[in-house]
Amino acid sequence: GAVVSQHPSWVICKSGTSVKIECRSLDFQATTMFWYRQFPKKSLMLMATSNEGSKATYEQGVEKDKFLINHASLTLSTLTVTSAHPEDSSFYICSASEAGGGRETQYFGPGTRLLVL
């Protein structure tokens, strides 16, 4: 099946630094990628939807300047957490939707755990 990778799998950083998380579709072209955030014992919360070559659409309450999303190619999307603070510590998960796929064709990455000290 389709494989989505994320890098890094976990990261620890100091408060005030920026962290970039990569999401790659390894064997298919992803016209749409989704970024989710998961808190302990909570469901996945959609942060933003990105389409290749266009600006991301952010969900209500998600700061665009805080969470920068770039979807420059059909196989790569990045999420940059700018000036990270401890409250940004979370589990970030991306998913990718295959070109021409139906709305159910989302393939998920393994997630990136971010800890901001």
Place this chain on the structure above:
Amino acid sequence: GNSVTQMEGPVTLSEEAFLTINCTYTATGYPSLFWYVQYPGEGLQLLLKATKADDKGSNKGFEATYRKETTSFHLEKGSVQVSDSAVYFCALSDQAGTALIFGKGTTLSVSS
């Protein structure tokens, strides 16, 4: 707005026991319904889906039926195995198909 509610876990069962994980939803229109599974250390995988009322999704011995009258999509398996231990997420996709809305997840632990 659209939402998904699933039973709190963890669910602890012995091998070969019957499994039910309840899921109910609130949505306008006619959403598609999904169960995703997340095995330890892995990403979410689509387990099964149903796109319209009375559809039954099935995979790997798991089943769920789209019940519009009760707005439910309960996950069932007749005989669980240790390898079924994972976190199970119920989700819906709105008619526009732009995003998935997830429940909080239910952890299943099966012992031999």
